[in-house]
Amino acid sequence: MLTRVVIIGAGFGGLHAARELVDRNVDVLLIDRNNYHTFTPLLYQVATCGLEASEIAHPVRPVFHGAGNIAFLLGEVTEINTAEQVIIVKSEDSERHERYDYLIVAAGSVTNYFGSTTIPQSSFKLKTLEDSLTLRNHILRLFERAVWVDDAAARKALTTIVVVGGGATGLEMAGALYELYAKVFKREFAGLTPRIVLVEATDKVLAPYPKELQTAAREQLESLGVEVKLGSPVMETASDHITLKDGQVIPTHTLIWAAGVKASPLAQMLGVPLERGGRIRIQPTTEVVGLEHVYVVGDMAYLEDAHGQPYPMLIPVAKQQGMLAANNILRRIKGWKQHEFRYIDRGIMATIGRSRAVAYIFNRIKLRGFLAWVAWLGLHLITLLGFQNQLQVFLHWVWNYFTYDRSVRVIIGDPAARTPANSEHAPV
Numbered sequence: 292m293l294t295r296v297v298i299i300g301a302g303f304g305g306l307h308a309a310r311e312l313v314d315r316n317v318d319v320l321l322i323d324r325n326n327y328h329t330f331t332p333l334l335y336q337v338a339t340c341g342l343e344a345s346e347i348a349h350p351v352r353p354v355f356h357g358a359g360n361i362a363f364l365l366g367e368v369t370e371i372n373t374a375e376q377v378i379i380v381k382s383e384d385s386e387r388h389e390r391y392d393y394l395i396v397a398a399g400s401v402t403n404y405f406g407s408t409t410i411p412q413s414s415f416k417l418k419t420l421e422d423s424l425t426l427r428n429h430i431l432r433l434f435e436r437a438v439w440v441d442d443a444a445a446r447k448a449l450t451t452i453v454v455v456g457g458g459a460t461g462l463e464m465a466g467a468l469y470e471l472y473a474k475v476f477k478r479e480f481a482g483l484t485p486r487i488v489l490v491e492a493t494d495k496v497l498a499p500y501p502k503e504l505q506t507a508a509r510e511q512l513e514s515l516g517v518e519v520k521l522g523s524p525v526m527e528t529a530s531d532h533i534t535l536k537d538g539q540v541i542p543t544h545t546l547i548w549a550a551g552v553k554a555s556p557l558a559q560m561l562g563v564p565l566e567r568g569g570r571i572r573i574q575p576t577t578e579v580v581g582l583e584h585v586y587v588v589g590d591m592a593y594l595e596d597a598h599g600q601p602y603p604m605l606i607p608v609a610k611q612q613g614m615l616a617a618n619n620i621l622r623r624i625k626g627w628k629q630h631e632f633r634y635i636d637r638g639i640m641a642t643i644g645r646s647r648a649v650a651y652i653f654n655r656i657k658l659r660g661f662l663a664w665v666a667w668l669g670l671h672l673i674t675l676l677g678f679q680n681q682l683q684v685f686l687h688w689v690w691n692y693f694t695y696d697r698s699v700r701v702i703i704g705d706p707a708a709r710t711p712a713n714s715e716h717a718p719v
């Protein structure tokens with residue numbers, strides 16, 4: 292009987308692990324709760340009407356067309372039993388027990404609210420395609436709603452958005468929102484004045500970047516029109532305002548929480564001690580410390596680099612760890628020595644709206660402004676899965692660039708389902 296490898300998660304780590312195992316002498320089961328792979332770096336463009344959801348999602352099954360040894364199962368993994376080497380997967384009405392010889396856990400991360408129980412109730416997150424569509428609908432609805440409101444202060448609150456988190460996601464979201472407002476909505480909603488505020492608890496944005504790029508990013512954001520508030524953590528949130536630590540109250544119905552992530556709750560099922568952010572300590576081979584036959588990769592994995600710093604929760608780390616885990620399983624089956632993780636770090640970049648960005652390439656080259664933005668566009672286009680998606684996204688970007696249009700502005704779904712009383716997310 293062939294060795295059975297089960298992979299949990301068809302995100303960046305899991306998908307790349309499975310690709311390494313195509314046509315190899317193993318029987319692979321890839322499981323995900325969605326039937327598609329999400330290209331997370333462009334979620335904010337779906338939320339801000341720049342791209343269609345289908346342009347940044349790619350169905351999993353076609354990726355493995357013709358690969359006889361890879362099976363895909365749509366379902367939610369609810370239990371991992373490492374003693375019996377079995378996992379439990381649930382679909383809407385049934386449950387399956389799947390046995391494994393080797394398990395690769397690549398279930399990613401979830402939004403971190405740092406223990407707050409009120410923030411999840413009164414904020415939007417941006418982790419999944421559904422999140423970005425919920426947010427898009429909400430923003431579009433708020434503007435339509437503001438047209439009905441006569442009171443100036445109430446109208447202003449409806450068109451004020453607070454983004455919390457000075458990382459790349461927060462900056463990209465704030466920049467894109469301002470452009471949506473300033474370049475598109477302004478033409479269509481006469482008399483409505485939007486306000487975008489970026490709130491960051493520490494005294495800087497883009498913490499992993501060199502200081503001059505942090506400053507450049509902040510200046511580019513402010514030059515767009517975004518208000519940047521540093522060193523002011525959010526103290527209290529409600530459906531119609533937020534309060535900062537310095538006492539400032541910002542009337543708003545839209546709080547976007549981009550302040551951090553933590554490992555998927557599946558980490559708790561492995562029965563090993565957890566590291567910071569709920570991550571699982573792995574060996575350099577990506578095997579879990581203290582567990583046989585289980586590999587963890589990507590956002591869930593905790594591994595320190597040569598400087599004692601954990602590898603960041605980024606796509607290249609997840610991809611490279613996923614590929615290594617798959618190859619190490621093959622090596623182990625053959626009785627060969629496993630390889631250790633060597634991160635190939637090509638750099639980091641963040642875009643701050645049209646023609647604005649910062650990039651730190653190969654930890655040496657610092658780019659800002661238009662050049663960094665072009666680098667960002669090129670890289671994201673190349674890494675987007677599937678030729679059709681690349682072409683669609685490219686055409687959309689070119690169209691948006693020259694026309695300032697945001698064509699994806701259809702409010703989808705039943706408005707009644709999003710009223711304040713019964714909406715999980717939309718507090719308006």
Ligand SMILES: Cc1cc2nc3c(=O)[nH]c(=O)nc-3n(C[C@H](O)[C@H](O)[C@H](O)COP(=O)(O)OP(=O)(O)OC[C@H]3O[C@@H](n4cnc5c(N)ncnc54)[C@H](O)[C@@H]3O)c2cc1C
Binds near residue numbers: 400557
């Ligand atoms: C808005 C946003 C923007 C980002 N931008 C960038 C960027 O520009 N550059 C960059 O390098 N990184 C970026 N990241 C981070 C990047 O997305 C992650 O580091 C990367 O996706 C981690 O890969 P992963 O395989 O660990 O998890 P993921 O890619 O998140 O995949 C996890 C998969 O597991 C599935 N899953 C989870 N739980 C279960 C379960 N119980 N049962 C079944 N399936 C399950 C999920 O559906 C998902 O498909 C961004 C993240 C976000 C949220």
